[in-house]
Amino acid sequence: MENTTEGKWDSLPVKLHDSIMQTLDELGFTHMTPVQSACIPLFMRNKDVAAEAVTGSGKTLAFVIPIIEILLKREDKLKKMQVGALIVTPTRELALQISEVMGQFLKKFPQFRQILLIGGSNPIEDVEKFKEQGANILIATPGRLEDMFRRKADGLDLTLSVKHLEVLVLDEADLACDNCCKCNIYM
Numbered sequence: 001m002e003n004t005t006e007g008k009w010d011s012l013p014v015k016l017h018d019s020i021m022q023t024l025d026e027l028g029f030t031h032m033t034p035v036q037s038a039c040i041p042l043f044m045r046n047k048d049v050a051a052e053a054v055t056g057s058g059k060t061l062a063f064v065i066p067i068i069e070i071l072l073k074r075e076d077k078l079k080k081m082q083v084g085a086l087i088v089t090p091t092r093e094l095a096l097q098i099s100e101v102m103g104q105f106l107k108k109f110p111q112f113r114q115i116l117l118i119g120g121s122n123p124i125e126d127v128e129k130f131k132e133q134g135a136n137i138l139i140a141t142p143g144r145l146e147d148m149f150r151r152k153a154d155g156l157d158l159t160l161s162v163k164h165l166e167v168l169v170l171d172e173a174d175l176a177c178d179n180c181c182k183c184n185i186y187m
């Protein structure tokens, strides 16, 4: 990537976990992109962050890394059905991409489970998967997410699971709100 001019990862004011540094090394990502060096320190100090950056500027890692760091720093470890982070993204393709990146990093953190909740499959399969494997990080498109909140009768109480939420990411929020007529967010 061309635009990785913002210093090495170890120049961040907060030290990243060794396993994250190792994964970055394996990926060959020696330097941060501007959006990463701007967002990661704020995120890790639990600030609200709104970032606007062009496609391909490395936004995904700017929230994937802090999510893992924030969940690692929790005093009460997340249990199987406790969701600590929710990423909402407008398209299935974006959700898949984020899940792949998250998966690369979670290989070294087997204590965390992620689940991808997107349309195009039978929602009952998602309910069963969630109940069976649990999930601490949700990556979802809005429609399927809303569906999952209505599955108490099928044995999934998502409202209860998200009581432990620490991080909410609205990826491509402008696009999501352009497409969405179900909520009261106006931009």
Ligand SMILES: Nc1ncnc2c1ncn2[C@@H]1O[C@H](COP(=O)(O)OP(=O)(O)OP(=O)(O)O)[C@@H](O)[C@H]1O
Binding pocket: 001, 004, 028, 029, 030, 031, 032, 033, 036, 053, 054, 055, 056, 057, 058, 059, 060, 061
């Ligand atoms: N620090 C880095 N060094 C080198 N490559 C990187 C770095 N961060 C991300 N990349 C790579 O750059 C590409 C674009 O990153 P990413 O998909 O996160 O961008 P984005 O801003 O989220 O794009 P989009 O708006 O399309 O979602 C990916 O292939 C990713 O692996």
